[in-house]
Amino acid sequence: MIELEQSRNQFxxxxxRLMSRVYKFILPDVRKELDGWRHEADAIPDPELRKQALASIKTKEFHCQGGAVYAAANLDKREVLVPLIVAFQTISDYLDNLCDRSTSLDQxxxxxxxxxxxDAVDPGTGLQDYYALRDERNDGGYLHRLVRTCRDNIAKLPGYAAAKPYITDLVGLYSDLQVYKHIDPNLREEALLQWWERHKHRTPQLRWNEFAAATGSTLGVFMLFLAASNPKLDDGSAEVIHSSYFPHVCGLHIMLDYLIDQAEDEIGGDLNFCSYYENKETMLSRIAFIVEEARRDIKRLxxxxxxxxxxxxxxxxxxxxxxxSEQKEIREVSRRLMKRSPLMRVFFFANSRWIRKYL
Known part of the structure; x- marks a missing residue:
């Protein structure tokens, strides 16, 4: 396995040390990038597309902040990694909004x-009219600019050739999930189960909802972006990163996201993978299992x-x-997951609260 070299390139x-880099470099850089995309979104001619683009930036900024933490592991490349991660995550959040609150149910x-x-992670392909099958189509070039920003920065990653097949796999799975989870609610569960049947050999230890959750994370992609900043990245190292992040680290990410969104999703009629457990105890034990598997997997890195x-x-x-704090049952689950937490988790808990309140 390769390791990043030199002091500013070390994990x-x-x-x-991680949070000092985040406060000093990463959060200001993310804010600068998002300010630029907010300006671009505000100029979108179509009112519905403009509304969803602006909402995705306003309500999901923490996705970009969290993803850009990977740039803290190679500060010399942060001028490439932060714009790349922010642009890619902004595409993800924008499309999620478009599909979640869609005027269409067409897969x-x-x-x-x-x-x-x-296309954003494959610079060799041509751009398409991504709105061709919907009524709202005039975004003034917003989505194309996001895609080009990803591609322009990927071109500056010297190890990208080794990472690309594994990034493409993760992005393909992510795209599948977004298609199936947003179709007609009467059809989506069956579509997700059929999709899982085709892939369950990859994660036999997971239930279908846990596999689906794992495909919804962009963390594996961001880690591979970081790894591709090293010219020494090879196929073997990229494969180990992929298998160390997918499915458990990625699955933990999205299961926690769904855990806290249960009340919100119920009101909106949105699919929530935590709702498929038989009871709270099962949900808690399965999330704890995924935590332990994730910890085991990353030891190989x-x-x-x-x-x-x-x-x-x-x-x-x-x-x-x-x-x-707004959901009694989730508050109890949270207390139990935080019980006897290592100091590291408590440290990040406190920092997360501080960032939300003051930054």
Missing amino acids: PREPI NDFRLLHRSML PASSFHRMIIEGLLGLYLSDPKV
């Missing part, structure tokens, strides 16, 4: 929209302490969310 190995429409994410911080940071970030 931070303890929480204080071909959703598939074409998400083709933009596959160099600088595993950095990836352990990612896991504990996920728990601290989501369990500190204000939505937790």
Whole structure:
């Protein structure tokens, strides 16, 4: 396995050093990038597309902040990694809004929209009219600019050739999930189950809803972007990163996201993978299982302490969310997951609250 070299290229190995980089470099850079995309979104001619683009930036900024933490492991490349991660995550959040609050239930429409994410990580392909199958189509070039920004920055990653097949796999699975989860509610569960049947050999230890959750995370993609900033990245190293993040680290990320969104999703009629457990105890035990599997998986990676911080940071970030205190059952689950937490998790819990309140 390759390791990043030189002092500014080394993975931070303890929480204080990681967060000092986040506060000093990453959060300001993310804010700058999002300010630019907010300006672009505000100029979208179609009112519905403009509304969803602006809403995705306003309500999901923390997705970009969290994803850009990977740039803290290679500060010399942060001028490439931060714009890349923010642009890619902004595409993801924008399309999620378009599909969640869609005027369409056409899976071909959703598939074409998400083709933009596959094109964003494959500079060799041409751009398409991603809105061709929906009524709202005039975004003034917004989505194309996001895709081009990803491609322009990918061109500056010297190890990208080794990472590309594994990134394409993760983005393909992500796109599949977004298509099936947003179709007619009467059809989506059956579509998801059929999709799982085709892939369940990859994750036999997971239930169908847990596999689906794992495909909904962009963390594996961001880690591979980071790895591709090293010219020494090879296929073997990229494969180990892929298998260390998918499915358990990725699955933990999205299961926590769904955990805190249960009340909100019920009101909106949105699919929530935590609702498929028989009871609260089962949900708690399965999330705890995924946590332990994620911890085991990342031990195969160099600088595993950095990836352990990612896991504990996920728990601290989501369990500190204000939505937790608004839901009695989730508040209890959160307390039990935080019980006897390592100091690292408590540290990230406190930092997440501080960032939400003051930054």
